Amino acid sequence: MATKSQSSVEPRSNEVKDYICNTCEDQNTVETSANFYCKQCERFHCGNCIHLHGKLFAKHNSIGRVDIDKWPCSKKVVDFLQTCDVHKERKIDHFCNLRKQLCCPLCVSDQHRYVLFSCLVIITI
Template identity: 35%
Template sequence: MATNLWYICSVCMDNGRLTDADFHCQNCGKYYCDECLSLHNQMYKKHTAHGIYENEKWPGAKGVEELFTQCEEHGGNHIKMFCEDHSQLCCSTCVLIDHR
């Protein structure tokens, strides 16, 4: 059975939750967990969703890179540099406040 290591449900992520995606909709280009796919399928009957067992048909893990490049402390800011003194990744706000 295929495992999901890097795909996050697009709807759940928009609502502040990190839920593994089990499906990718070819038409929407979004990822869905079981619960969100059920709602998606009710609205979009002609869309084609591929399960995790067909992940070779999925595009790259959209949203994951974004998730890993955002500052945890200053949400929305992107990581810009590494502070060697603190061994910490920093955004511009971190540098101004804590890492000058």
Template identity: 70%
Template sequence: MAASAKSLVDQSSNEVKDYICNACEDQNNAETSADFYCKQCERFYCGNCIDPHGKALAKHTAFGRVDIDKWPVSKKVVDFLLTCYEHKDNKVDKFCTTHSQLCCPQCVFNYHRYVNSLQWFC
């Protein structure tokens, strides 16, 4: 997974808006939607930034939006999906086999502490 991948996730909704150009982000430019993903760099590029990248790194493979299924899931999206629905400051890291439920540490304490069936979430 790309460590520098970034996606806008509105905290008040479950909508993932888009990927952001890492080159523009590095230059502190306004957040620009990414149109390409470079597999070797593990970075996202907008239409303006992909040209210099392609000239400098011609052997790299860049995937456009038509190949978005080859893009990685961004770290921001993964973090969003692993955040406890009830306790927003906690990450789910356990699974209760009795309740077939993912749990964060607070959920374990509140609802599952007397259950001996907690397992680590992988």
């Protein structure tokens, strides 16, 4: 006997959305997952907002999630990837060649201060 499948993610959970609708975000409403990206506007849209966008900008070409590989990386993902695992309030901006680690300025002063300065490389992103 088949049963109805349910999502393993509860509503209002701490789920991280990879792409957020910029229009909903601009209106300070709930973070809504984006299902479309407009290359001309360089903005992400949810299912509701894409309809209004389509009416206002009929000649724009929106890309759906089926072609997500054509979307740019979202700011939220970039910020997550650039954040230090140890010091959550800091951005990664160094690489220790000796230990082969990415690190933030606090990591450098806490854990890498005895490493020769020549082993640290400042990275720019």
